[in-house]
Amino acid sequence: MAKVIRNQWVYKKTGHWYRYLPRRNDASKEFDYEKHMAGPEHFPEKMEDKPPKLWLIWIYRNYSKDPVHIKKKVEKLFGKDAEPGKMFIFKNTASQNIELWPLKHIIEVRALSFPNGEPTIDDVNALEVFPDGRCVVDKHLACEPSQLSVLDPRKQMSNSYLCSRLRSRYNKCQDVFETNVYTPKNVTLIE
Template identity: 25%
Template structure:
C-alpha cells in the first residue's frame, strides 16, 4: 500500500465507508418469512391463498450419493424405500423446514378436497394430482326397488340366458334371412 502511494501520490485515497444507496428501490420490498420480495409494480397485492393442511410427498431421486443428513431426513419421513413411494405430511413449520432441505429429491403436492372434507366413516381415494376423492356409499335399496327387481326376475315374458343362447344358435345355423 505504501509503495502504491509513493508511485501515484497522496491524491489516491481508498474509501471503504458506506456509500450513498445507489438503488431507488432500497427498503421497498415486502418482507416474507425467510425472504424479501421486490414486486415489479408498486400496487402489487398477494393473491388470496388458503394453505392446505396436508402434503403428498413423493421421492423422485435415488438415495445413492446423497449425504447422510438427507438420507436421515428421508428415513424420518419413511421415504427411504423404493423411489416412487409417497407419504402424507402435515403442513407445519418443522416439517416444512426438513422438506426444504431435501427439496431436490422430492415432489410436494398439496392435498385438496374437491368433494368436501371426509367424515370418519367415508371411504377415500387420493389421486396423484393431490385430490382426495370421497367414494360414494351405495344407499340401501328401498322396498319399491326390491319389488321391481323381483317382478323382473319372475316375469315369464323376459328372455333368460338359456333362451337367448338357443335362439342365437338357431339364427347362426339357419342364416340371417329369417327374422323371427
C-alpha cells in the first residue's frame, strides 16, 4: 500500500527531502517600514537645527550582494551606472526621505550647506561641492560650456587595460644599477 502524502510541513535532517510537499520561501522580503512604524518620521533622534533644503548623498559600499528590491531602489534613485563614491544631490522632502530610508545601510547622507550664500542661476558653472557638505561658489572655477569637451565613456581606457599596459611596460624595463653588468657604459646614475 502506498504511503499517503499529506500537505504539511515536514522538517527532516539534512539530506532528506520529499517531493510534492510545500516548500518554505526563505528569500528575504522587503521590510514594510510603515507597518512596523520604523520609517523616517518615527526615528527617535530628530535634527536640532533647521532642516536643510538639500541632501548630499553617495553610496559608500558595494551593494551587489544585497537583495533584488534594494538593487532596484538604487537603480531607480541613482541610475544604472551607480557606483560607490559618486555624489548625488536630493531634495529634503518627506517623499524623497521615504525613498532613501531603505538604503540607509548603503548610503552616506550629509546636509548641503552654502557658506557663501545660495547660488543663483548665473553661478551654476562656478560651484564646487565638497564631501563635508559645503557648496562653495568660486568665480575662478567658472568656465564657458562651449569650452568643455565631454568624453565618451566607451572610448576611454578601462582600469584593467591601463593596469595591463603599465605592467607590460614595467616588465620590459631592465633595472639600471651601478653593479649590474648589463648597464650600458654611457649611463650614469645620479642620486
